[in-house]
Amino acid sequence: MASQRELVLLMAQLVGFMVQSTMILCQAHLRSLRWRRRAAARLFLSSEKPAVSVSCSGKRRRRRIRERWHALASMKVPRRFWAYDRSRxxxxxxxxxxxxxxxxxxxxxxxxxxxxxxxxxxxxxxxxxxxxxxxxxxxxxxxxxxxxxxxxxxxxxxxxxxxxxxxxxxxxxxxxxxxxxxxxxxxxxVCLGSEVGKIMDGFAALGFPHCIGAIDGTHIPISAPGSSPEQYGNRKMFSSMLLQGTVDHTGRFMDVEIGWSGKNHDAFVFKNSCICAAMDTGTFVPGNPTLNLNGVSVPPIILSDGAYPMRPWLMKPYGKLAVSRREHHFDRCLSRSRNQMEKSFGRLKGRWQCLLHRLKAREENLVTIITACVILHNICEARGQQFLGELRDPSPVMLPEEGVESLDNNQTLLEGGKLVRDALAAFMESQMRRQ
CATH class of the missing domain: 1.10.472 (Cyclin A; domain 1)
Structure with a gap:
């Protein structure tokens, strides 16, 4: 039935094209006849002998041909197909x-x-x-x-x-x-949810107490925008957009920050993110429960690597500063717990492989597509969808650890973070000895 309708529509368009072309040609021919009659009348009324040259008659003939060609060129050519046939x-x-x-x-x-x-x-x-x-x-x-x-x-x-x-x-x-x-x-x-105690128990089973998440960043390769190709260039010499994510103990994203250029440092994106402001004010975790360790109030903790600045609620490893057994044990527990973040990025890019290569989308649509991938990742994790394939290393681009502290000019937060880290390290060492 659809093919007959398309055939009738095509025939109607062809008939309309023929009628329109015929009318235009007739109008051009009538104009030519009127011009000839006026010229004959002028010659008949004139007393002098006309002198019509061969060149004038040739010009008139060429002009008539041009008029006909212009008449044909001014007509709209109908589409051959309204829609191409495709197989579903x-x-x-x-x-x-x-x-x-x-x-x-x-x-x-x-x-x-x-x-x-x-x-x-x-x-x-x-x-x-x-x-x-x-x-x-x-x-x-x-x-x-x-x-x-x-x-x-x-x-x-x-x-x-x-x-x-x-x-x-x-x-x-x-x-x-x-x-x-x-x-x-x-x-x-993509939210924290109401099961804060369950998340803390999950991280405690991994070796880190009073923790609600782990934070890190990864780079999403994109095609360089034509207007400003250098805007998204990173130190690895390709264009990218930063995805900063915070996950729970199962690898589900609780918060994401998307849209920053790949040339920005992780610490810069973190300090300008919504989760940083919410955790500083104590509004991210409902009730903001605290843990008292030898007189030190420990708020809900988020784990990070050495690229992030210290906060009372943001714990990063001692790294090269670790000298004692207590500090080395703290770094091992933090690394084991924060590994959920790396696995989450691996499953995200392994499932939605458009994030592995240069994302084929316009600059204004990149954030929407990346956000959709994060939403689908959380749906698959919540519904227990099996992950097929090997985990892929997201290979986050980070600057060396040296010089990171200078990115945070708030000395009070820095000292408070170190105090909480030392208290947690002592508590975790005591827990290890009891076992």
Whole structure:
């Protein structure tokens, strides 16, 4: 039925083209006849003998030809196709009807049930109105092509050929689905939650008490913007965007900071992030429970590496300053607990491999796509989706440890952080001796 409608529309366009061209040619011919009649009348009324040269008649003939060509050139040529024929057989007949959960997990990084639950949350923002021209792309297919693009990192044209969609349609769909996830799911999935005690118990089992998370940064390779290619260049000589993440003991992201250039230091991004301000004011953790160790009040702790400045709530290793057994034990426990951050980055980039290579998106859309990958990572972690493949080292770009303290000019916070670190090191050593 659709092919007959397209054929009738094409025939109507051809008939309209022929009628319009005929009318334009007739108008040009009538103008030429009127000009000839006026010239004949002038010659008949004149008393002198006309002197018509051959060159004048040649000019008139060329002018008539030009008028006809201009008439044809001014007409709009109808489109040959309203839409190219594309096959959706792979998606509609194979994926939706025959695939099992293992195949869904391999291709879309989640099983069918989790996929359908995600579609039901986003359906209100993704469904489009049906018209008499053609059927809209379903919400299921829009989410599927987005997940396939994020999981493989392929170009829009390859994704379109896979799902029977045009490259421009895929580009628009990916951005719309990512924006819908950011609006509907960001505040619900990327948050601390209410189970603070469970998170602290999880880190205590890993060897670090009164801890609620670990923080670190990684670089997302991007294509250098044409307007300012040097803006996102880092010291590794490629363009990147920084992703600073804070995870719990299971590797689920509790907070992310996205959008800073790769040329910025981790400490600079941290000091300008929302989690830094929230932890300084004690509003990030509900109730802000404290632990008293020999007269030292220890707030909820976040673990970091040597690239971050010291805070009473931000613990980093002693590093080269470690000389005693107590300090070395503290560094080992911190490294073992903070390893959840590295594993989380590995699973994030292993699942959504568009973050491994140069992200193919415009500068203004990068933050939305990276945020969508973080949301999907948390959904997969919360639903227990199996991770397929090897963990990939995110290889964060960091400056050496020397000179980091100079980035933080607040000496009070620095001394307070050292005092809390010493108190925790003594407490952890006593716990080790009791065991």
């Amino acid at each position: 057989d792979w998606w509609e007949r194979i994926v939706l009807t025959t695939w099992d959960d293992g195949q869904w997990l391999e291709c879309f990084r989640m099983d069918r049930e989790t996929f359908m639950d995600l579609v039901s949350v986003l359906r209100r923002r993704l469904e489009r109105q049906r018209t008499n021209m053609r059927e809209p792309v379903s919400a299921e297919q829009r989410v599927a092509v987005t997940l396939w693009f994020l999981a493989t990192g392929a170009c829009y044209r390859v994704a379109g050929d896979q799902f029977g969609m045009g490259a421009s349609t895929v580009a628009t769909t990916v951005l719309e689905v990512c924006e819908a996830m950011e609006v509907e799911l960001l505040s619900k999935t």
